[in-house]
Amino acid sequence: KAGVTQTPRYLIKTRGQQVTLSCSPISGHRSVSWYQQTPGQGLQFLFEYFSETQRNKGNFPGRFSGRQFSNSRSEMNVSTLELGDSALYLCASTDSLMNTEAFFGQGTRLTVV
């Protein structure tokens, strides 16, 4: 069974640009969550999707947005990039919203210059 796939693995963008990251969950999993991890910081929750609906949202500005498609694949978008957006972006896949194990992709490392 294939794991969680995130693309691209690495990305360098310029301040002010926008970026789209992609996450394909484990086959059969319907929930995708996104997290941001910066050096010295824990995993900060961005948003959680289940069956194409955003179910929970973290405390991030509106520049961060996401969506989920009917095949459960998810994308997140960051507009008007800032230097502080440089981070490892991780997505996690679960088969439901409650009390189930989550599996992570390898992450996308975004560098904003």
Add this chain to the structure above:
Amino acid sequence: QKEVEQNSGPLSVPEGAIASLNCTYSDRGSQSFFWYRQYSGKSPELIMSIYSNGDKEDGRFTAQLNKASQYVSLLIRDSQPSDSATYLCAPGGTGRRALTFGSGTRLQVQP
């Protein structure tokens, strides 16, 4: 109060010793708990799940859960240098709240 609290460490133990990692959480509605291991520059890897009060053993790892005290721990027996990593505690999602992580405890196993 943070949702999940962990001592950031580093926790340094000699090879072969028992490493004890602790975590407290605030959401009394949490029914499931997970421990993840994260090597530097890598993504978190699930190593233990626990759903009931008491102990759960898997190889060298034992997770302990006390819902009344809102406390969960991870014991690593016969610690190896390859266990050196950051360990993240995470109460499971509840529908109202997504899987939530502590800031992690950095473990260093000295050869």
